[in-house]
Amino acid sequence: MDKIELLAPAGDLERLKIAFLYGADAVYVGGDLFSLRANADNFSLSDLKEGVKLAHSLNKKLYVTVNIVMHNKEVNHILDYLLELDKIGIDAIIASDPAIIDLALKKTNLCVHLSTQACTINREAALFWKNLGVSRIVLARECSRDDIQDILDNVDIEIECFVHGAMCSSYSGRCVLSNYLTNRDANRGGCSQICRWDFDLLDSDFNEIKGDKPFTFCTKDLSMLQYVPDMIDMGITSLKIEGRMRSLYYVATVVDIYRRVIDSYYHDKENYAYNKKYEDILTRCANRDSVPQFFNGKYDSSCSYYNGRMEVSNQDFLGVVLDYDGKYLTIEQRNYFKVGDSVEIFGPGKEIFSFVISSMYDALGNSLEVARHPKEIIKIPVVGDFSRYDLMRKK
């Protein structure tokens, strides 16, 4: 059996490189057109060419989301775009609109992965798409372990499941709150995340039902970290991380942790043990609680957020390693840190290295007590095994 694929998101070329470097086997990105994150930076055709070149040079894969639900005006332009993607040599498109799928299968050589937006949750639907020629199905996040296993047992097709990241509160694709409340089309990439808003809840006589926190649809994030071994043993083809609009730090951290867990399990299944520290790192990185959601058939109030919380940006990510000369780390600063802070450096496939910053200097060699300026170049004396694109975070 082939090793399970770890599939990461990337919003631009830098994050694409980081995802591969930190252990993704494949990366999915959105193009400028027809992608469900219309407001992300996204990839131009020349970016996609560069991305494919990089992926294939590493013997890895690049998938492109073409996952909007088209209106008539998009119909006339889609084939030209698919032909361009075919020419570039991407490894698959991810689509949900049957018109796009049908065109890709009939008029191009593109492999087609069925997007989670198609909300596939049973073997009958999976069989339909397999018979059509789709090569992989990204299952809906509402699938339980039993739903997934039933599909795996009955349909011979690659199955991809989300393992980490944000959740829609609705069934995939079955929500247009954004359209009605903000005039932004959710199924063409304009989702304004109404499900994270607070509302007043009223009874049938319009009396308010008031708890300690406001009513909301908001859900905790998904984390399947502790179930990775189960998912491998079930026969799933690909484990997908959500988040094409997430930061470089998020992508690196999440890919790194899942890579470690996957490799650790394959290395010695008998003696594999769950590492709680990895879970803590992921929780801090996303700054949101996460749970396994529907996998165990449980989707009660423990899966919901009622914090009335403001999203506070995470300050854990301190800097990117630009260079190491054997004595000094050169760091590009991303968040405030100071002499005396306990920090750790992590990089792909390496042991996490912890130390206390004893001193540091600016690019001209002047001694510093604090690093407070974004993208400032900082030199820190420390001895270890460090490489470009290692990342420094708070311990």
Added chain:
Amino acid sequence: MTKLMLIPSDKNFDYKCDSYLIGIDGLSVNMPIYYSIEEVESLSSSKEIFVSLNKNMHSSDLELLESILVRLSKLDVKGVFFYDIAVLSIVKRLDLDIPLVWAQEHMTNNYMSVNFWKDKGVDYTLLSEEISSKDIIDIKNNSDCGLIVPIFGYFPMFVSRRHLKKNYLDRFDLSDDSSINYITKEGFTYPIVDSSVTTVYTSSYLNGIKDFVSFNESGIDYVLLNSFLVSNDDMNKDLNMFYGVSDNNKEEYFDSISEMLGNVDTFFLHKESIYKVK
């Protein structure tokens, strides 16, 4: 002549309409009322009956779904609405004689996809509520598939597997036995129903009576009216106006419905949603 299809709120079948769309226990969502398969088998109506099997079907639903489809295939059902592709898959696998209606709510937005499903054996498409009148007529002009257009009433904006009201009550130790609740935000009120799934509806009734005239002229097969939260009397008045509307009186009828219900909108019939902000 475009026919009027009604989602009824009671089982009396005494509305003035051409067709009814009804739900079945366990396999339908977003309906004001549900029927058992035995009730459907014993229905005797002179009106056309469509059945909506519009639930997302999990593995555990498939056995029931297959048995219900087999029973429906023996009835004079005019069509079965489906959201989940499992419905189509089973009908084709068992070669059942059931006309199918592709009804994936917010996915039915362009003529190329409509033609795809027509090619797969679908007879009708229920078009999305998020497309314009112009897009609807363009689809008609570019497809041989029968078309059903939502034209009146509250329609679902959001369907979740989660029990969002129940979860909230559980978390904060509250109680409420309302079958229909409401949520409010920025002066707007939205019906919300937490039953087998949680459904949130539009803040206003869709009132597309002015567009009905052009849909009729364009050869649209059916328009769909939802009686959810509309009294029987008001619904019959609405239906009468739809039967009598013309270019000469459509403004007057639009105003009459607005006055009667007080809370109407044309939503996306005459405006485009945007999707790229910057």
